[in-house]
Amino acid sequence: MSQDAIVVEDLTYRYGQLTAVDRISFKVAEGEILGFLGPNGAGKSTTVKVLTGQIRPQGGRALVLGLDIATDSKRVQSEIGVCFETTNLYEQMSAEENLRLFARLFGVKPFDSSALLQRVGLAGRESDRVERYSKGMKQRLMVARALVNRPRILFLDEPTDGLDPASAEVIRGVILEERARGATVFLTTHDMMEADKLSDRVAFINQGRIAALDTPHNLKQQYGKRALRAEVASPDGSLASREIPMDSPETARAIEDLFEHERVITVHSEEATLEDIFIRITGRGLV
Amino acid sequence: MNLRVVAALVWKDFCLFFRNRFFAAVSALGIVVYLAIYFAMPGSVDETLEVGLYAPVVPPVVEQLQEEGVELKKVASEEALKQAVADGRYVAGVVLPPDIMDKLATGEQARIDLYFAPDAPQEIKGGVEVLVTELAYLQAGEQAAVELSEEIVGMDMAGMQIPPRDRLRPLFAVFLIIFETFALANLISEEAERRTIHALLVTPMRMRELFLAKGITGTSLAFAQAVLFMAIVGGMSREPLVVLVALLLGAVLATGVGFLIASVARDMMSVMAWGVVVFIVLMIPCFSIVLPGTLSHWVEVIPSYYLVDTVHRAAGFGSSWGSLWSNLAILLGYEAVIVCTGILALRRRFR
Secondary structure: OOOEEEEEEEEEEEEOOEEEEEEEEEEEEOOOEEEEEOOOOOOHHHHHHHHOOOOOOOEEEEEEOOEEOOOOHHHHHOOEEEEOOOOOOOOOOEHHHHHHHHHHHHOOOOOOHHHHHHHOOOOOOOOOEHHHOOHHHHHHHHHHHHOOOOOOEEEEEOOOOOOOHHHHHHHHHHHHHHHHHOOEEEEEEOOHHHHHHHOOEEEEEEOOEEEEEEOHHHHHHHHOOOEEEEEEEOOOOOEEEEEEEOOOOOHHHHHHHHHHHOEEEEEEEOOOOHHHHHHHHHOOOOO | OOHHHHHHHHHHHHHHHHHOHHHHHHHHHHHHHHHHHHHHOOOOOOOOEEEEEEOOOOOOHHHHHOOOOEEEEEOOOHHHHHHHHHOOOOOEEEEOOOOHHHHHHHOOOEEEEEEEOOOOOHHHHHHHHHHHHHHHHHHHOOOOOEEEEEEEOOOOOOOOOOOHHHHHHHHHHHHHHHHHHHHHHHHHHHHHHOOHHHHHHOOOOOHHHHHHHHHHHHHHHHHHHHHHHHHHOOOOOOOHHHHHHHHHHHHHHHHHHHHHHHHHOOOHHHHHHHHHHHHHHHHHHHHHHHOOOOOOHHHHHOOHHHHHHHHHHHHHHOOOHHHHHHHHHHHHHHHHHHHHHHHHHHHHHHO
8 A cells, every 4th residue: 555546625515504524634545445434414425426426516525546626527527437327328338338438438448348247257248238237237337337447446335235145246356356466446335344354444424424434443542442242041041141351360260160160062252343333433323 | 529439329229220120110111201292292283273362242244154174262361361472372373353344345455463373374364364355255245455464472483383292392391300209209208218328428429420410310311211202203393402402401400309319318218209399390380381371481581491491492303502502501509509508408408
């Protein structure tokens, strides 16, 4: 990770009286995956719209690849790929035609649609009209479309929302491949598990403001509870729960006692999830 | 302006147009049906003369003349007769003075006023003069002294009468052009409804390239159909360049109207609803060609009037640039306003 691919300073956007994005500031380094997490209506999609040049910021500024998005949006857009939350493909055209159209818009020559379709698991269906595709296939094609110009920054807005596990796994694989290629990934999601798995850092956005921004590991360290939870069988056959703090001088002894005197059924670490941390920081859930 | 981007967008729009079964089928069907109607219409002029007659005292021989290929229709007043001739309901009007019977009986010279429609050919004028002279002869029983006074009501288009089916040519051509407003408006509306416009707007494509591409798609679809129709029905045989320019301007007008409809329509149903309203208004001037005299001068405020009038006069009567430039200039002015308004309205919608 080296230079900053995205620099946001005091970015603000309002819809009438509603402030959707409220003076947020953050940076994303080149080659980094930033998980942008928050519940519906938190300001995630508005931030993506500003960063991709779909709407102009009303306050503050955003530099994408060193260019001011408010004045240089077309130059920025030639270097980015965007995968939208809702399907917006030309459904009466085939997958191959959809990709070829966008390749022509980006001026990509020569363009090999079959290699891209192969990557997202759509090889063999490239000539079918998109209207005949399942939701998962359409979403994979949306991701493929976002990759047509080998973008330096990939914006993905809820890319796996509502998908079958196989399609979601294909998309996660592509995200990691893109990071390995050196692309920056701005991943908007409310799936905390996914963000945890994929992101180098995560930002929690709530009511238009960034509530926390750090690596998942650091957030868990900072806000999580370090403990072991064991499930034990009582003499009467019922199950009981035991919690052992991990940072106490007595931890080792407590574990030894547990296994010596009780019939242990399961043991788990009590590491906090990102969702727990989000709730703790913002006081609200993710829906 | 990046022509590669424009070409890609036009290619995409043509793909989508021809894969929309409804619009592709209706467009093709339209040409076939209009051609069928055109060729089913009489290709020659009806020889029966319909002549209006105002006569306070009707000579008995009038009934006798009715059987000789002439239909004399009685009219209540001289003013009504002039108006009927001006409106094209009769090719000519005859006014017999109240004392015609007395004058014919005494051999005194009688004055008979004749009114002719602007497009009444010379043969018909001569025929009506012979008819009136014969009427006087039959009534008097000998060569009668009559003074014939002729007046053309409206613009004189002597010798330029055209068959009924050729009157329909501009109607069908304009119909084909204006129908494409539906297809174009639907193509654009679908971009917004299915949010594909957002995918386009995050590429290097600029809004002006999008509008140019939509304009090329809409104009070429409308223009190609109208030209094909006019070529098949012989509408290009006289002043083809004027006809082509008029059809091209008409196609651009349809594109502008398509932009406007797309800026307010949310889906295909609302495109149809708005489109029908606009379609009816734009078709009104066509009826002034098919049914001359049925409409007043107010139709001239409708932009399509200048399209249909130009096509009618150029294709039907061979009118050239000299007499049609003002029509084309007004049409150009109208469409500049409509296209610009449509683009502004669409920009607001796409944001």
